[in-house]
Amino acid sequence: MSFVRVEKPRPHTTVITMNRPERMNSMSFELVVPLHEAFAAVANDNDTTCVILTGSGRGFCSGADTQDVEPPPNIEGLTLTRIATRAMTILAQLVPTMRSLPQPVICAVNGAAIGGGMCLALGADIRIAGESAYFRAAGINNGLTATELGLSFLLPRAIGSSRAFEIALSGRDVSAEEAERIGLVSRVVPDAELLESALDLAGQINGWSAQGVALTKRMMWAGLETGSLAAAVELESHTQLFVRMTTQNFEEATRARKEGRKPVFRD
Numbered sequence: 001m002s003f004v005r006v007e008k009p010r011p012h013t014t015v016i017t018m019n020r021p022e023r024m025n026s027m028s029f030e031l032v033v034p035l036h037e038a039f040a041a042v043a044n045d046n047d048t049t050c051v052i053l054t055g056s057g058r059g060f061c062s063g064a065d066t067q068d069v070e071p072p073p074n075i076e077g078l079t080l081t082r083i084a085t086r087a088m089t090i091l092a093q094l095v096p097t098m099r100s101l102p103q104p105v106i107c108a109v110n111g112a113a114i115g116g117g118m119c120l121a122l123g124a125d126i127r128i129a130g131e132s133a134y135f136r137a138a139g140i141n142n143g144l145t146a147t148e149l150g151l152s153f154l155l156p157r158a159i160g161s162s163r164a165f166e167i168a169l170s171g172r173d174v175s176a177e178e179a180e181r182i183g184l185v186s187r188v189v190p191d192a193e194l195l196e197s198a199l200d201l202a203g204q205i206n207g208w209s210a211q212g213v214a215l216t217k218r219m220m221w222a223g224l225e226t227g228s229l230a231a232a233v234e235l236e237s238h239t240q241l242f243v244r245m246t247t248q249n250f251e252e253a254t255r256a257r258k259e260g261r262k263p264v265f266r267d
Contacts, residue, residue: 004034005056006041013202014048014103015195021057026065027116029072032090039097049210050202051101053124054108054195055117063115063138091116095123095150099221102214104205108198109133109176110191115142119149122158125217127184128198130191133176135184141171157224159183209249209265215239 005017016038018025025031042048055061072087098105098120107124115138121127137146137155146168156164159182167174179185189197205213219239226232244250249265256263 003031015052018055024059024062025055028065059111060113061117098123122154129176129185130194135174211267
């Protein structure tokens with residue numbers, strides 16, 4: 001049985017589904033390793049311009065698997081401390097890998113997004129939640145830290161520092177309704193419409209220039225780490241000028257507007 005499914009139900013959109021429903025898609029190495037492989041494959045798929053990540057069954061991802069017996073790969077001859085470092089590195093690289101994908105990543109969050117599962121959702125560029133979705137920074141509940149896999153960087157930037165501190169320190173659940181209200185997700189839809197809504201959004205994004213979309217994603221993430229408005233404007237100016245001068249996209253957009261049709265961007 002494959003713990004990660006990769007499908008392309010619509011043109012230019014790849015859906016990656018974590019497929020371990022009996023464990024609410026918990027983060028065993030049996031799931032995490034093929035998830036890394038799926039990200040690597042989609043990054044090299046020039047026909048994919050948008051990615052959707054979701055979970056099968058009643059949960060998006062329930063975080064660390066407390067019953068996992070599968071060791072991390074390639075640990076022969078390593079001491080315990082080196083095995084621990086290897087294991088943490090595999091987990092910790094999930095969010096940076098999502099960020100480095102050239103395509104936008106939409107998380108369609110169904111049910112529980114707990115611990116590392118919440119962090120995985122935070123690593124997406126866009127989050128849509130089903131009505132049953134809920135989020136919990138569960139490390140604190142387990143006697144550990146709530147801060148893992150990039151949460152301390154991503155959560156305050158998504159919802160503000162006061163709310164982020166409260167959610168991380170309390171270990172409480174955040175419902176889909178609250179998540180939408182505080183900006184943790186962009187919108188909430190009925191569970192039955194979750195994947196279709198994500199696919200429709202991906203289709204809308206896919207209607208634009210692939211180069212424009214990819215560079216917009218890169219610039220939005222860069223803006224989160226840029227230290228000043230002046231630096232952000234400088235970066236944006238060079239990116240905008242690059243696309244303007246190396247493609248005919250702007251001219252095509254102008255023609256399409258005059259002709260009352262959708263533009264066809266060829267980059």
